Amino acid sequence: MRILAKTIDLVAAFDASPNPYMLLDSDLRYAGMNQAYLDVTGMTRDELIGRPVLEVFNGGPSEDGPENARQLLASFEKVLTTGAPDNLAVLRYALSRKDKYGEIVYEDRYWSCTHTPIKNNGGRVTHILQHTSDITELVRLRGQMKRLRPEGRSTALDSLVGGGVLRRALTVQADNRRLETERRQLLDMFMQTPGFVAILNGPDHIVQMHNGAYGQLIGHRDVVGKPLREALPDLGHQGYFDLLDDILATGEPLMGHERAVELQRAQNAPLETRYLNFTCHPIRDEAENNVGVIIQGYDVTDTILAAERQKLMIDELNHRVKNTLATVQSIAMQTARSHEDPRSFAETFQSRILALSHTHDLLTRSHWEGADLRAVMEHETAAHGPHRMSLNGPHVALHPATAVSLGMIFHELATNAAKYGALSPGDGRVMVSWSVQDDAAPSLHILWQEVGGPAVVAPERRGFGSRLIERNVRHDLGGQVQLHYRDDGFSAEITMPLQKDAA
Known part of the structure; x- marks a missing residue:
């Protein structure tokens, strides 16, 4: 009964909070929300439960609508992928409401959002909790202060309403979006490059990531997160582990030309000889310490x-x-x-x-x-x-x-x-x-x-x-x-x- 009472208290506190909260499942459908969220959106629970969030909030008819919806979706997907919280300092998003004639109209609003993952016992993200703050009046007040203040000068009131903080938040958020886009583009290039690439970390050469060509070379084995000696034991008698140890110890890169390697490319299959052109380069941290190795090259067996x-x-x-x-x-x-x-x-x-x-x-x-x-x-x-x-x-x-x-x-x-x-x-x-x-x-x-x-x-x-x-x-x-x-x-x-x- 005590546990049940605590659960009821938590639900009551969630619903009574003056801050808007809503809960999404892993398919980004509404699983719950509190009364403050219903008040700010002007909708009912029956209208929201089970619906995709981006069906309800599609960005509206404005030119910025699709980009605003993309930013919101990108934040949700980042939480699902990384299992870590994500913040949107400022998100411009239109809310729909009915005017006095019953027509649907859209009103631009500004929000600050925090998206927190909720995980099961196995560590998998099952839900996302969104906490939003409506900062529309703050943004509008800042705009008024900007029009009234002398050119190039900040006022105390401007600082009081967070003009500098808000401006810095907008700048950081824009930089983060740009960096995230560039990171995603680089990752796509990494995964799609025709040559094989793998990144090994630490003295145990733990496989951090690899592209599709490397996966095909090793028979699509599950190697990410494993030490190379455990992931590819068939390399043990061929001297490659010693070569990787030398690269970390000396910092000197290694090149191989038409070098033979024996790999088991299917379960219970015999070793198969492949010929590779490859380079192995050390990866250094900010202090110039060798912390890993990047392997890249081409399978030239067919040519040989x-x-x-x-x-x-x-x-x-x-x-x-x-x-x-x-x-x-x-x-x-x-x-x-x-x-x-x-x-x-x-x-x-x-x-x-x-x-x-x-x-x-x-x-x-x-x-x-x-x-x-x-x-x-x-x-x-x-x-x-x-x-x-x-x-x-x-x-x-x-x-x-x-x-x-x-x-x-x-x-x-x-x-x-x-x-x-x-x-x-x-x-x-x-x-x-x-x-x-x-x-x-x-x-x-x-x-x-x-x-x-x-x-x-x-x-x-x-x-x-x-x-x-x-x-x-x-x-x-x-x-x-x-x-x-x-x-x-x-x-x-x-x-x-x-x-x-x-x-």
Whole structure:
């Protein structure tokens, strides 16, 4: 009962106070007010409870109305954000009332406001208590004194009504508004800058604040208010804590260029290597003591990885160009040995270079990641018509070097068949079948078989085509080849190892 009596006394005292008070909830809606507040506003509790304060006091129709409403809202938001009281020394705000004809009119009034936070047990601001003093008559009296006094001189009465105090209050309030605007603009710039920024305080390097780019770098971990060793323990073995200690001890800044750092950027994820360009500068107080460190920089990981990929591509390109030139040189030398006539040499050499080009075209389409065995065969035998070629086998992905070697082999087989075998004029056909054997150590078996063509006899000497086939299979592909010259047609059997991913 004693507690209840005290509560009733406090409510009664609040309502009986001659000074206007009102209470807002965290959504800035009216939660209560005393009788003095109702008297000065000319409104009732039913008209105010639950309504947004800026709906009731919107600044009025004057030119200054929006700015006055903005100042009031800014003060409320500051209390909610900081949990500390805020004062408006002088606020010009119009009150609405009804004239004798029932029309709404606005009367300019001047107020001095104090906004005090009310917090729950957890420290969160739940309400704002506003105490206002109507200083309209004081402002008006000061204006009258200013008009009556001699130019440039203050009177005792002017000082008595607070002219100097009021003038200084207005100046301080204007400066505070300007500084608050500048602070908010700087904070917005800080948060939106594309590079990462973090501010560390004290010898424990407590994270005071950081921007969005820094949050993204560290995996959006909750680090504000924590010592860096606790917030980012994954840095412990990388020497960065010692570097920060040295900056505080010596006051010397530190720069890092493309420096590797390992960070856990997602919960339970492994450490990820990022490359950073950064600077760390000491923060000094008025006595020139080192009190903190500011870190700023850029994540250049994508640039580093792109440069590495480019180097790998250039190295691979150089390797392929050397191999291609060596192949072209070999083709030219071997073709020249077999063709003394320049015209026949040119035709044969050109056809073999075109065969090499066809396979390169296939590989280019896949960005040199490989080519399908059937596609290589179709490219090298397309000139002889699909009705004379029968291709049968599973999908086999060939690595680039394997595709180039098999492309040259199929070209030589098809050229030989067109000159002497089943693809020469007549009704002969070529049947090509292939299969992959032994999943543990996969090998590719290819059978090239010609039927329906002229009788075939073994050549008295090996030509360039036979030598190229045997050399490519044995040396380049690490396999075995058997060439059969029978009365019923030529056949070739090729067996070669495959990498498991190709199979």
